Amino acid sequence: AQKITQTQPGMFVQEKEAVTLDCTYDTSDPSYGLFWYKQPSSGEMIFLIYQGSYDQQNATEGRYSLNFQKARKSANLVISASQLGDSAMYFCAMREGTGNQFYFGTGTSLTVIP
Amino acid sequence: DTGVSQDPRHKITKRGQNVTFRCDPISEHNRLYWYRQTLGQGPEFLTYFQNEAQLEKSRLLSDRFSAERPKGSFSTLEIQRTEQGDSAMYLCASSISGQVGEQFFGPGTRLTVL
Numbered sequence: 001a002q003k004i005t006q007t008q009p010g011m012f013v014q015e016k017e018a019v020t021l022d023c024t025y026d027t028s029d030p031s032y033g034l035f036w037y038k039q040p041s042s043g044e045m046i047f048l049i050y051q052g053s054y055d056q057q058n059a060t061e062g063r064y065s066l067n068f069q070k071a072r073k074s075a076n077l078v079i080s081a082s083q084l085g086d087s088a089m090y091f092c093a094m095r096e097g098t099g100n101q102f103y104f105g106t107g108t109s110l111t112v113i114p
Numbered sequence: 115d116t117g118v119s120q121d122p123r124h125k126i127t128k129r130g131q132n133v134t135f136r137c138d139p140i141s142e143h144n145r146l147y148w149y150r151q152t153l154g155q156g157p158e159f160l161t162y163f164q165n166e167a168q169l170e171k172s173r174l175l176s177d178r179f180s181a182e183r184p185k186g187s188f189s190t191l192e193i194q195r196t197e198q199g200d201s202a203m204y205l206c207a208s209s210i211s212g213q214v215g216e217q218f219f220g221p222g223t224r225l226t227v228l
Contacts, residue, residue, distance in 0.1 A: 004156075035216070043203065045157070045219035091156045100170050102147070102217065104156030 001026050004092050006105035013082045014113050020067070021077040021108045023092030031097045034075040036066065039089040039107070048090075051075060082112045116140060118220035120206050126226045127196055134192045135223045139208030146189050147217060148181055149205040157205055163189060164211070196227045 005024045013019035025034065036048040051059045051066045059066040067076040079086055092105045119138045127133050139146050144165050149157035160179065162170040165186040178196075183189040193200055203224050207217040 037219075042221070043224075044221050045205065045207070045217075047216050047218070050216060093156070100145070100147070100162040100164075101159045101172075102149075102157075103159070106154065107156050 002105075003027065003096075003103035004094055004105035006092055006108050008108045009106075010109045010111070012111050012113055013079075013086075015084060016081055018078060018080045019082055019110065021079070021090050021092075021110065023075045023077065023105060025073050025075060025092075025094050027073075027094065027096050029096040033095045034066070034068070035093040035095070035102070036064070036075075036077045037091045037093060037104075038086075039091060041088070045091070049077070079110075084112050084114060086110060087112045118206055118208055118218050120204075120220040120223050122223055123221060124224050124226075126228065128228050129196060129198060131196055132192065132194045133196060133225065134190055135204055135206075135225075136188060136190050137206030137208075137220060138188045139206070140218055141187075143208035143210050143218070144186065145209045145211060146183055147207040147209075148189070148191050149207065151203040151205055151222070152201075160191075193225075196225075198227045201225055201227045 032053045034051045038046045049059050049061045049064045051068045058068050063080045065078045089107045091107045093102045095102050121136045146163040148160040151157045161181050163183040166183050178194045181191045203222045205222045206220045209217045
């Protein structure tokens with residue numbers, strides 16, 4: 001089974017609107033971390049936001065927030081007030097327990113329309 | 115610039131040749147990771163170092179691949195007898211023990227095997 005599933009290959013959003021990128025995960029470890037990364041066309045992976053499995057609050061970082069629904073095993077990324085510079089690939093990732101492997105999804109390509 | 119650097123950025127080689135890539139992590143980071151990313155996919159974990167010790171290696175990693183981090187600073191990834199299927203982006207990332215696990219990625223080395 002896939003550890004991380006991103007079911008949206010591509011998404012479009014109007015500039016200044018909010019967009020939600022979906023991510024579901026699969027693990028039996030009670031301790032895990034969830035991450036979102038942005039990969040612009042230049043190729044470099046940029047860390048956006050982190051959510052720990054024991055965190056009570058949803059993580060937020062500026063215009064990014066993570067909608068963490070533990071029972072559903074989902075960790076959707078919400079980008080508010082989209083900007084043209086948000087156009088990129090977005091990857092959801094997970095690290096289980098104290099392990100050092102990060103498991104990445106297949107990514108979602110986001111295009112912001114002016 | 116104090117980010118993660120990788121060299122070369124691009125490498126074209128003929129099938130059967132050996133190639134070596136270098137990664138220089140952020141100076142105070144003791145953890146170093148190698149990933150491979152093919153078109154349309156997320157990064158796939160290859161191996162992990164803590165200081166100079168290689169602590170984890172993906173079971174998917176062929177024995178043609180070897181990585182070193184001799185002094186706990188820079189790392190090299192060597193691919194022997196390259197195959198066309200090795201064509202990919204090879205990403206390096208680093209982090210510090212004790213933090214939530216945020217990884218800082220380098221720009222990657224794009225390998226093309228003809």
